[in-house]
Amino acid sequence: MRDGFLETESRKLGPKTGPGSGRPTKLYRPAVDEVHLSFPAREYELAGRLLASAIETSIQTGDPVAEALRAVAYAEGQRLGLLAGNVEKALADNGFEPEADARGLVLTNCPFDRLTRNTQLVCGLNTALLQGALDGCNDKQHRVEPAPEGSACCARLTRPTE
Structure with missing residues (x-):
């Protein structure tokens, strides 16, 4: 068809x-x-690949899994940022649903929502992925910060104030 x-x-x-x-x-x-179809967008396959890669890295190197996860998530974020060319596209393409506000970008969706019961692990993955995306597309206008309580995502991107 x-x-x-x-x-x-x-x-x-x-x-x-x-x-x-x-x-x-x-x-x-x-x-x-x-x-696979989900609304809102979910990226459980991405999370699964990153978690499996981190576990494999941890087994091979002896590094803690959380440390290995941050490293593989950061590298994947760099790849996604480079591929997209700009951070808004990288985030939109991967289910974060970014919306601009006066301070930067609000992430109105968590693509790893059902996994967030493991907050420390999943939000660490998320933060590293976001930082990698910023670095991958060479975005110097934003930085990753914790989102306010009750937000859809654990992080947001802000523009530094001068």
């Missing part, structure tokens, strides 16, 4: 053949193994 999610096939079903047996039935089957 047009977006590549379904493949179609037309064939006759049942025992009748020949004239008068009716039109072939259009059959649909998935063209891909998996399709």
Whole structure:
């Protein structure tokens, strides 16, 4: 089909053949193994990849998992920032739903929402990812800061005041 999610096939079903047996039935089957859709956007696959990579790094190096997680999240953030070219696009492309305000960027969505019961670990991942994104797109206008209590995300990006 047009977006590549379904493949179609037309064939006759049942025992009748020949004239008068009716039109072939259009059959649909998935063209891909998996399709993920969530609203608001969630990035559990990204979190899973980062956590698995951090655990593997920790096993290999003996570094604490939290330290390894910050390192791999920062490196991934750099890659995402470089790929996007600017921090707003990097954040929007990865489910943070950034909105500009007078102080900088408010992150109106947490792409790791269900994992935030493990606040220290997940918010550490998030902060390192955000800092990496800033550095990856060479954004000197913003810095990562804790978000106010009750915000959708644990962090926000602010512009330094002079």
